[in-house]
Amino acid sequence: MRKPWAGRFKEDTAKTLEEFSQSISFDSRLWQEDIEGSRVHAKMLHHQGIISEEDLNKILEGLAEIEKEIKEGRFQFKSELEDIHMNIEAALIEKVGSAGAKLHTARSRNDQVVTDLRLYLKKEVVEIIKYIEEVEKTIVSVAERHLDTLLPGYTHLQRAQPILLSHYLLAYVWMLERDRERFKDTLKRINYSPLGACALAGTTLPIDRDSTAKELGFEDVIFNSIDAVSDRDFVCDVLYSSAILMMHLSRLSEEFILWSTTEFGFIELPDRFCTGSSMMPQKKNPDSLELIRGKTGRVYGNLISLLTTLKALPLTYSRDMQEDKEPVFDTVDTVKSCLIILKEVLPEIKFNTEKMKASSEEGFTVATDLAEYLVKKGVPFRVAHDITGKIILYCIEKGKNLLSELTLEEFKKFYEGIQEDVYEILTAEGSINAKKSKGSTNRESVIEQIKILKGRLEI
Numbered sequence: 520m521r522k523p524w525a526g527r528f529k530e531d532t533a534k535t536l537e538e539f540s541q542s543i544s545f546d547s548r549l550w551q552e553d554i555e556g557s558r559v560h561a562k563m564l565h566h567q568g569i570i571s572e573e574d575l576n577k578i579l580e581g582l583a584e585i586e587k588e589i590k591e592g593r594f595q596f597k598s599e600l601e602d603i604h605m606n607i608e609a610a611l612i613e614k615v616g617s618a619g620a621k622l623h624t625a626r627s628r629n630d631q632v633v634t635d636l637r638l639y640l641k642k643e644v645v646e647i648i649k650y651i652e653e654v655e656k657t658i659v660s661v662a663e664r665h666l667d668t669l670l671p672g673y674t675h676l677q678r679a680q681p682i683l684l685s686h687y688l689l690a691y692v693w694m695l696e697r698d699r700e701r702f703k704d705t706l707k708r709i710n711y712s713p714l715g716a717c718a719l720a721g722t723t724l725p726i727d728r729d730s731t732a733k734e735l736g737f738e739d740v741i742f743n744s745i746d747a748v749s750d751r752d753f754v755c756d757v758l759y760s761s762a763i764l765m766m767h768l769s770r771l772s773e774e775f776i777l778w779s780t781t782e783f784g785f786i787e788l789p790d791r792f793c794t795g796s797s798m799m800p801q802k803k804n805p806d807s808l809e810l811i812r813g814k815t816g817r818v819y820g821n822l823i824s825l826l827t828t829l830k831a832l833p834l835t836y837s838r839d840m841q842e843d844k845e846p847v848f849d850t851v852d853t854v855k856s857c858l859i860i861l862k863e864v865l866p867e868i869k870f871n872t873e874k875m876k877a878s879s880e881e882g883f884t885v886a887t888d889l890a891e892y893l894v895k896k897g898v899p900f901r902v903a904h905d906i907t908g909k910i911i912l913y914c915i916e917k918g919k920n921l922l923s924e925l926t927l928e929e930f931k932k933f934y935e936g937i938q939e940d941v942y943e944i945l946t947a948e949g950s951i952n953a954k955k956s957k958g959s960t961n962r963e964s965v966i967e968q969i970k971i972l973k974g975r976l977e978i
């Protein structure tokens with residue numbers, strides 16, 4: 520097959536290079552954006568008096584036919600034609616002859632590919648934002664059902680203080696809120712048009728970049744033609760935002776995996792989202808969540824992969840940049856699939872509230888509340904901490920598992936000022952009710968959070 524650049528060449532491209540350098544196997548997914556960009560470009564060429572109305576109409580008809588063929592699965596993508604841009608252009612020329620050969624006037628694949636990618640990411644990022652929002656809404660509704668469910672909060676994976684399950688769940692909604700903002704922010708920078716930068720230096724032909732930018736729904740043009748074709752920072756933005764999002768999803772998954780173990784026994788995952796073992800009949804494995812955790816690795820890898828590809832590239836375009844597509848396509852697919860799975864798994868998780876409540880008091884989780892009780896009696900915190908530590912040690916030595924098992928006389932041996940009311944804060948509920956600070960695990964504060972988050976999510 521004759522290449523568009525064949526004029527300057529004496530030899531045909533090696534078959535091995537054709538196979539090595541083709542991108543059609545993955546960039547064919549940009550076909551819609553490519554056709555959209557070509558339509559707008561052709562209309563501008565006509566408006567600027569560069570091509571005739573007749574040529575424009577032929578181009579538009581040809582593109583419509585190609586669009587239909589692709590939609591119906593009848594279009595033959597050819598790897599000899601390298602990428603989506605040349606596949607569509609060659610098909611157009613085949614259909615409408617010399618009019619088709621005018622489409623590439625004042626355009627290079629260098630500005631074309633990055634225009635396509637920006638149009639593609641605009642759509643995909645909006646989708647991802649929508650999926651994040653749905654997961655957030657799901658978590659909020661689970662949290663609302665668990666306003667009174669107790670849970671031990673952990674530090675160092677050691678029981679630390681009693682918390683409400685709803686408070687814990689909402690922590691992830693706040694994280695996802697920031698993820699959503701990060702993605703929204705990427706949209707601001709994606710939304711600029713590189714079209715008309717041509718190969719790198721612009722063109723001698725009287726094109727109108729502002730009009731194509733506007734027609735394609737971009738905020739404005741990327742002013743500098745070299746910048747326009749050279750940078751892929753907007754792709755990195757998406758990959759980075761995805762990496763952070765996956766880090767959050769992975770931590771949530773990891774926690775639910777732990778909680779579903781016999782050792783924790785806090786939750787039961789839905790059978791529908793678990794699998795069994797081919798050998799051990801008793802097994803029920805949390806594969807859906809493990810895969811979310813596992814896929815985080817490749818999303819991180821995709822970010823590093825593109826950053827590494829770009830780091831030593833001289834301006835402007837180099838073919839290395841073709842390596843931006845697989846990581847970003849893979850990331851977009853992975854992130855969306857993880858969000859979809861999570862949204863389905865979350866509402867079906869059964870919380871073993873009895874077990875969680877019992878665990879929330881064991882391990883002296885209310886010790887800090889006792890120290891603060893002493894502070895309220897006028898004891899300096901450091902001293903209160905020390906007294907409480909001694910009380911805990913006493914409990915351990917006496918084989919008592921809960922502070923509430925001590926009698927008032929025993930307490931008074933450590934500090935005379937301790938009174939009957941101490942027992943109010945020595946349960947998990949008491950500890951939670953006693954919390955006063957803004958954003959704490961107190962029920963009222965959790966209700967306030969739900970209100971704020973519902974407002975942000977427009978529920």
Ligand code: ARG
Pocket residue numbers: 542546602628629632836838840841842
């Ligand atoms: N397939 C190429 C890519 O993805 C399109 C641009 C090719 N430009 C070039 N000068 N070879 O980057």
